[in-house]
Amino acid sequence: MAVLNKIALITGGSRGLGKDMAISLSKKGIDVILTYHSKKDEAQDVVAEIEKNGQKALAVQLDTGNVKSFDSFFVELSSQLQNKFQAEKFDFLINNAGVGLGGAFLDTTEDEFDLLSAIHFKGVFFLTQKGVALINDGGRIINISTGLTRFVGSGLAAYASMKGAIEVLSKYMAKELGKRGIAVNVVAPGAIETDFGGGVVRDNTQVNQYLANATALGRVGRADDIGGVVAFLCTADAKWVNAQRIEVSGGMNL
Numbered sequence: 001m002a003v004l005n006k007i008a009l010i011t012g013g014s015r016g017l018g019k020d021m022a023i024s025l026s027k028k029g030i031d032v033i034l035t036y037h038s039k040k041d042e043a044q045d046v047v048a049e050i051e052k053n054g055q056k057a058l059a060v061q062l063d064t065g066n067v068k069s070f071d072s073f074f075v076e077l078s079s080q081l082q083n084k085f086q087a088e089k090f091d092f093l094i095n096n097a098g099v100g101l102g103g104a105f106l107d108t109t110e111d112e113f114d115l116l117s118a119i120h121f122k123g124v125f126f127l128t129q130k131g132v133a134l135i136n137d138g139g140r141i142i143n144i145s146t147g148l149t150r151f152v153g154s155g156l157a158a159y160a161s162m163k164g165a166i167e168v169l170s171k172y173m174a175k176e177l178g179k180r181g182i183a184v185n186v187v188a189p190g191a192i193e194t195d196f197g198g199g200v201v202r203d204n205t206q207v208n209q210y211l212a213n214a215t216a217l218g219r220v221g222r223a224d225d226i227g228g229v230v231a232f233l234c235t236a237d238a239k240w241v242n243a244q245r246i247e248v249s250g251g252m253n254l
Contacts, residue, residue, distance in 0.1 A: 005055065007087060008032050008092035014043035017096060018094075021226065022046055026054075032050050032058075034046060040061065064124075070127055139181075140183050140184075146190075147189065150188070170185065183239075183242040183243075185244050187226065188246065188247040189249065217251055
């Protein structure tokens, strides 16, 4: 009987951090299902790159801020697991999808707050709740947070607060899912050069230099600084890491 590869499901895997996570996982011999919101072509490019690494991959559309769509998503996912991967379940869930929406505390509107909550907290809560039945015992859940839950940056009160909620939720997930051998951890990136938040860290020279000066290792992060950490947490080497917040920031604001 053929041995099936482990399978990871990554939300928001078409670009940025999610893309690097997907590719890093494939380099560990893990098959990947990635979701995308609107960038189908970019998602298919990631699928092609993973397949070049010798792993199976699939891209599925999902709006992680629309909880009502989750039931139909998991029906489709179950079908795809059987057809593409000859599997009933998957092993690793990486809740990565997000939107970079900033604004001062005094200026943040209710609509902006609700959007951030829907994607960064409510969506993660219920996607995991509805999907955990499809995760194999002994699997892993990795929730992506931010260094901004430890240190403060102006104009990101709502975003950082949602991520703080995720860090607390992750501990409760770890406690309740531990009986199935499922470990739950948080990866908290620092400032990263991607298109997140309009690409401000990548494209604004002054912002980039300011953040580099605040980082012990003397630069801002890149996507490939994060993906390998997520991939490590999905290997047997990390089997005893549970309910932890792992900041991957190069030593920001020490």
